[in-house]
Amino acid sequence: MSLAEALGYRPDEKLLIVNADDYGMCHAANEGIAQLLAEGAVSSATVMMPCGWAKEAVEWAAAHPQTDVGVHLTFTSEWTPYKWGPVTRHGSVASLVTQEGYFPADSASFERRADPEEVRTEIVSQIELAMRMGVMPTHLDNHMGSLYGLGTGRDFLGIVFDICASYGLPFRIPRYVDMGLEVPAEAAKTAGLRAAQADAKGVVILDYLLGLPFHMEKGETYESFRGSVMRLLRALKPGVSEFILHPALPAEELKAINPHWQKREWEFRLFRDPEIKGLLAAEGIRLIGWSELQRLQRASR
Structure with a gap:
């Protein structure tokens, strides 16, 4: 049975999750993402719990429990003027940070140094912090792909699947890698293996993952x-796909953090755009949320 059928849809239906990543990264992201969630222009978001504005994001999400909000597992801190580090307060996570105490700027540096048990500790800490603040996460995904082994080939997905199974949370990883994502050839080859591992743990995953470069071309x-x-949307295949966005309002705060800030403002506009809305209707693409996948996973346990 296909994922679409397991969710109660026809096997030929095109189901799309539009997820706003980087919720909680800054106030400009929070304002933009909260508006998109309230309008239904995106169907879910994921919070970066280590960031300074995560509390604002989580408080909004807790006050709007009908929205699908998950945890954007974060182990990298990529912007030069703005940094963040682990939320773990008990036990060592020294292998996860630079000499300054922040997460490294890139996934490869993280992958080379990270101790698996410290990764496990920090994943749980980020989930538990969100829950203590009042959000029951609908799903997990990962900032910059640091847990996927995209930098060096050393991944932490076995740990992730164990935690997803324990908390009853689906995870962002595609079963099929052929929708235009820029991933290393080796990672594409192992997609089937990872999908089988997720299935064995009872973790629900996507069929396809869609996205475009985050920087200005x-x-x-x-x-x-x-x-x-x-x-990309016209080429969407039947099944469950996710489109990744990083929307934010074009505030001075965002401009100080991100040299590609304008792309994030475009992503805020994108699924509010009448042409995109018209295309979704014309192509018969149905927006769904991660909570549907979560209910399926928990019902199957």
């Missing part, structure tokens, strides 16, 4: 970016 405009997204 040379000569790119909002219209050309929207056109690229529309081409």
Whole structure:
């Protein structure tokens, strides 16, 4: 049985989760993502618990329990002027941080140094912190792919699947890697193996994962970016797909953090755009949330 059928849909239906990553990263992201969630322009979001504005994001989510909000497991801190580190307060997580006490800026540095048990500790700490603040996460995903082994080939997905099974949380990993994502060839080859591992643990995963480069391309405009997204959506296959966004409002705060801030403002506009809405309707693409996958996983335990 396909995932779509297990969720109660026809096998030929095109089901799309639009997830806003980096909730809690800054106030500009929080304002934009909360608005999109309230409007139904995105179907879920994931909070970066180590970031300074996570509390604001989680408080909004706790006050709006009908929204699908998960945890964006974070082990990297990529922006030069703005840094964050582990939320673990008891026990050592020294292998996860730089000399300054922050997460490293890139996934490869994290993968080379991270102790698996400290990774496990910090994953649990991030989930538990969200829960103590009042959010019952609908799912987990991962900031910058640090847990997937995209930098060096050393992944931590076995640990992730164990924790997902324990908490009853589905996880962002695609069963099939052919929707335009830029992933190393080796990672694409092991996608089937990882899907089998998730299945064995009873962890529900996606069929497909969609996304576009997060940085500004040379000569790119909002219209050309929207056109690229529309081409991806027209090529959507039957099953459950997720489209990753990093939306935010174009505040001075965001501009000080991110040199590609304008791309995040475009992503805020994207699924509010009448042309995108019209395309979703014309193609028969149905937006669903991660909570549907979570209910399936918990019902199957």
